[in-house]
Amino acid sequence: MEVSANTPAIVTGGASGLGLATARALAAKGAKVAIFDLKEDEGAKMAEELGGTFCKVNVTSDEEVDAAFAKAREAHGQERILVNCAGIGNAIKTASRDKQTGEIRHFPLSAFEFVIQVNLIGTFRCIAKSAAGMMTLDPLSEDGDRGAIINTASVAAEDGQMGQAAYSASKGGVVGMTLPIARDLMREGIRVNTILPGIFDTPLMNAAPPQVKEALAASVPFPKRLGNPEEYAKLAMCMIETGYFNGEDVRLDGAIRMAPR
Ligand SMILES: NC(=O)c1ccc[n+]([C@@H]2O[C@H](COP(=O)([O-])OP(=O)(O)OC[C@H]3O[C@@H](n4cnc5c(N)ncnc54)[C@H](O)[C@@H]3O)[C@@H](O)[C@H]2O)c1
Numbered sequence: 001m002e003v004s005a006n007t008p009a010i011v012t013g014g015a016s017g018l019g020l021a022t023a024r025a026l027a028a029k030g031a032k033v034a035i036f037d038l039k040e041d042e043g044a045k046m047a048e049e050l051g052g053t054f055c056k057v058n059v060t061s062d063e064e065v066d067a068a069f070a071k072a073r074e075a076h077g078q079e080r081i082l083v084n085c086a087g088i089g090n091a092i093k094t095a096s097r098d099k100q101t102g103e104i105r106h107f108p109l110s111a112f113e114f115v116i117q118v119n120l121i122g123t124f125r126c127i128a129k130s131a132a133g134m135m136t137l138d139p140l141s142e143d144g145d146r147g148a149i150i151n152t153a154s155v156a157a158e159d160g161q162m163g164q165a166a167y168s169a170s171k172g173g174v175v176g177m178t179l180p181i182a183r184d185l186m187r188e189g190i191r192v193n194t195i196l197p198g199i200f201d202t203p204l205m206n207a208a209p210p211q212v213k214e215a216l217a218a219s220v221p222f223p224k225r226l227g228n229p230e231e232y233a234k235l236a237m238c239m240i241e242t243g244y245f246n247g248e249d250v251r252l253d254g255a256i257r258m259a260p261r
Contacts, residue, residue: 017202019085021229034072059122198253
């Protein structure tokens with residue numbers, strides 16, 4: 001599907017990092033981008049810069065997601081592109097022993113559930129509602145192409161580190177549902193693909209001290225650096241614009257395989 005002038009697109013988590021880079025790449029091709037994000041100030045500023053629309057939304061809320069889709073569609077028309085980048089993580093061991101006191105504790109279930117709610121169920125919520133909207137559109141090509149959906153998992157879906165049980169489960173869920181969703185939507189001309197990023201240089205990583213970032217960069221086989229958000233955006237655009245790309249989960253990671261910790 002060609003991304004052309006005025007193609008309506010939605011990017012969740014579009015106020016920052018990988019989502020923002022993708023929103024920029026879409027806008028550079030003339031797409032009308034709606035940014036769905038929690039971050040009101042950054043999101044509104046970026047949407048204005050890109051000539052798009054900001055929708056303040058928490059992807060865990062059915063009502064907020066419905067309201068955001070309604071606002072975006074009112075402003076730009078029914079979207080043909082959805083890119084899911086909203087996501088969070090935490091680092092807690094399944095069960096652990098305090099080195100000083102010997103106290104034993106386990107992963108709080110509420111913290112586990114929160115990550116699943118945002119990364120897995122939030123992604124599915126946006127996919128389902130967007131696909132239902134795309135099904136009302138006329139096909140664009142002889143193939144019957146109506147729209148394209150991109151999801152963001154993580155290499156942690158396949159090689160999760162210590163403390164990543166919730167994060168890996170959420171991203172493994174995103175990887176696992178890609179093919180069945182692509183199959184659910186095949187008769188409707190809606191394609192679904194997922195990117196598994198390695199370690200990318202985004203605001204999420206800025207929290208890490210420089211020496212940690214350097215060590216992470218050195219751990220990448222080639223090229224020995226963190227990924228640029230623009231490289232993620234390039235792959236997302238390729239998946240959107242290549243009609244034969246469907247039902248795939250693709251690592252984008254400089255050949256890294258994460259160590260246990
Ligand atoms: N940066 C990396 O190295 C890396 C690696 C693998 C996977 N990922 C995944 O890529 C995605 C984007 O990450 P990023 O590095 O760009 O992070 P980021 O923090 O820069 O951007 C994530 C955006 O999602 C938004 N968001 C978070 N929770 C939300 C919610 N409940 N509702 C709506 N918006 C919400 C945040 O406000 C933020 O703007 C995430 O799903 C992350 O898990 C990132």
